[in-house]
Amino acid sequence: MEYKKNILDRGFYSRDTSKVARDLLGKVLVKKSGRTAASGIIVETEAYYGPGDPASHAFRGSTPRSSIMFGKAGIAYVYLCYGVYWLLNIVTGEEGVPGAVLIRGLKPLDGIEEMQKRRNISCGRHKLTDGPGKLTIAMDIGYSDNGKDVADPKSDIYILENNPPDESFIIKNTERIGITNGKDRLLRYIAIGL
DNA sequence: GGGAAGATGTTCT
DNA sequence: GAACATCTTCCCT
Numbered sequence: 001m002e003y004k005k006n007i008l009d010r011g012f013y014s015r016d017t018s019k020v021a022r023d024l025l026g027k028v029l030v031k032k033s034g035r036t037a038a039s040g041i042i043v044e045t046e047a048y049y050g051p052g053d054p055a056s057h058a059f060r061g062s063t064p065r066s067s068i069m070f071g072k073a074g075i076a077y078v079y080l081c082y083g084v085y086w087l088l089n090i091v092t093g094e095e096g097v098p099g100a101v102l103i104r105g106l107k108p109l110d111g112i113e114e115m116q117k118r119r120n121i122s123c124g125r126h127k128l129t130d131g132p133g134k135l136t137i138a139m140d141i142g143y144s145d146n147g148k149d150v151a152d153p154k155s156d157i158y159i160l161e162n163n164p165p166d167e168s169f170i171i172k173n174t175e176r177i178g179i180t181n182g183k184d185r186l187l188r189y190i191a192i193g194l
Numbered sequence: 195g196g197g198a199a200g201a202t203g204t205t206c207t
Numbered sequence: 208g209a210a211c212a213t214c215t216t217c218c219c220t
């Protein structure tokens with residue numbers, strides 16, 4: 001695979017957060033761990049802003065945890081949710097303006113066996129990467145990936161343009177999930193038909 | 195197949 | 208000390 005040719009550059013992430021969230025659907029997330037590489041098609045995202053978005057970590061300004069959202073676009077923001085699960089975000093927008101896209105769902109491509117081992121699935125009742133906490137387990141993403149540059153081909157985590165481009169899926173725009181504030185804006189994006 | 199609630203620990207007030 | 212961008216299990220229909 002010609003990974004480096006298709007990697008999304010920083011310009012892609014430096015745009016408006018909701019546009020980045022929508023355009024990330026159908027793209028391919030790649031995570032290398034050791035000798036193996038896992039990848040999956042992004043099928044669900046959410047956009048998070050700063051001021052004016054009560055659900056965002058950056059709502060109250062820059063804190064030790066959220067300061068990364070004010071930084072350079074294309075940086076991975078990984079944080080612990082509910083003390084249990086790691087969630088993967090990509091910083092978006094111009095430098096100094098807080099914003100990030102939460103990767104909520106993947107469709108596994110490569111390394112599926114590795115994912116199953118890491119998820120330790122006992123029954124086939126649940127899918128592999130259909131939630132933000134599950135996909136980080138399956139992709140072996142954790143706090144050590146926080147602050148990595150997703151737009152850098154030398155990183156072991158990055159996102160590719162899908163090849164060949166497939167724009168056949170439908171994009172659905174809904175309320176965000178699992179939050180109590182800021183539900184009025186439709187900032188969750190789901191790809192249907194992948 | 196779908197809804198409800200407990201587990202869990204870091205961060206901020 | 209309260210809040211929280213979730214997952215799993217259990218129980219119901």
